[in-house]
Amino acid sequence: MLRLIIFFLYMGGYLVYSLPALNRMRKLNAVLPVEERDRIIHNVPQKWSRTIMKISGSQVKVKGQELIPGGPVVIVCNHEGDFDIPVLLASIDKPFGFISKVEVKKAPIISSWMEVMNCVFVDRSNRSKAINSLKDAAVLLRQGHSLLIFPEGTRSKGGQVAPFKVGGFRLAQDAGVPIVPISIKGTADVFEKNGRLIKPAKIEIQVCKPVNSKIVQNMDAKFLAQEVREIICSSLTGKKIAS
Template sequence: MLRLFIFFLYMGGYLTYSLPALSRIKKLDPSMPVEERDKIIHNVPQKWSRTVMKISGSIVNVSGQEYIPDGPVVMVCNHEGDFDIPALLASIEKPFGFISKVEVKKAPIISSWMKVMNCVFIDRRNRQSAINSLREGAEFLRQGHSLVIFPEGTRSKGGPVAPFKVGGFRLAQDACVPIVPISIKGTADVFEKNGRLIKPARIDIRVCPPVNPKIVKEKDAKLLAHDVREIICSSLPEKRIAS
């Protein structure tokens, strides 16, 4: 209970503290190179995430970052729990935005940070709106930004990795960028498995070799989703594949 209280206290305090930085970022020169701009933006959420992981008492082990190529990529990750995003933000050096449900747009300050990070908000209940959001994400990639997607569409809470939905893969196909498979294990042990209390856990993040953009572009989206899922499942410390 104490860790959860400290987490919410820190989260609220840091978000308020981050407002001046958010204001400065919104005023950055739009002609600044994308890579330089994204690194400046990434710095604040990364600091927040690293402190959050310290508050949780968790140890995050990450391997394979050398596989992440320069330039825009789509990082595809299995989705264990709510701590996936802070664990990735704390550990992955390459700046990225991510796809989120549209309801998060209502969260003050958080949604503003997500917008400057070039996150994509998707309303799954509205097909045309979801298609437009995916097009927006493809345009972010073409501009040089990177995205993380969780194609299971929901948290596994430490259970088997569910089949991947294809929508996010079409982002990479439309923008013709590499896909970087990433497996994550242990985030559900921080929160979801503890009656929604925060407890220390060991988290393993494994970055796998990228899928060449030519293969991404030419392969059928369903087959691409299947193959990337197989890569991720095979890299998990313990295989958890839904039948």
């Protein structure tokens, strides 16, 4: 219970404290190269996320980060729990925005930071709006930004990885960018499996070999989704992935 109280106190306090930084990020010179601008913006949520993980008392191990290519990518990750985003923000050096459900847009300050980070809000209850949001996401990728997707569409809470929805894979195809599969294991042990209390856990992040943009564009989207899911599932079970 104490960790949960500290978590909410820190989260609320830091968000208010970050408002001046948020205003500075909004005014960043648009002439800056995309990669440099994204890295400056990424610095604040990364610091916040690293402190959040320290509060949780969790140990995080990351492998394969050197495999992430330069330039824009679509990061594809399985979705265990609510701590996936802070763990990935804290651990992955490459700046990224992410695809989020539109309901998060109601959260004050957090949603503003997400907009600055080039996150995309998708209304899953409205197909036409969802399609338009994915088109906006493709534009961001073409501009040089990277995005992260959780193609299961919901948390597994440490259970079996659900089938992947194909929308995010079509996004990568439209933008002509590589896909970076990442497996994450242990985040559900921090929160979801503890009666929604925060407890320390051992978390493992494995960056898998990217799928290059040519393969992404030439492969059927449904088959591509299945192949990337298999890569992630194999990583989670410790099976070697054929190169």
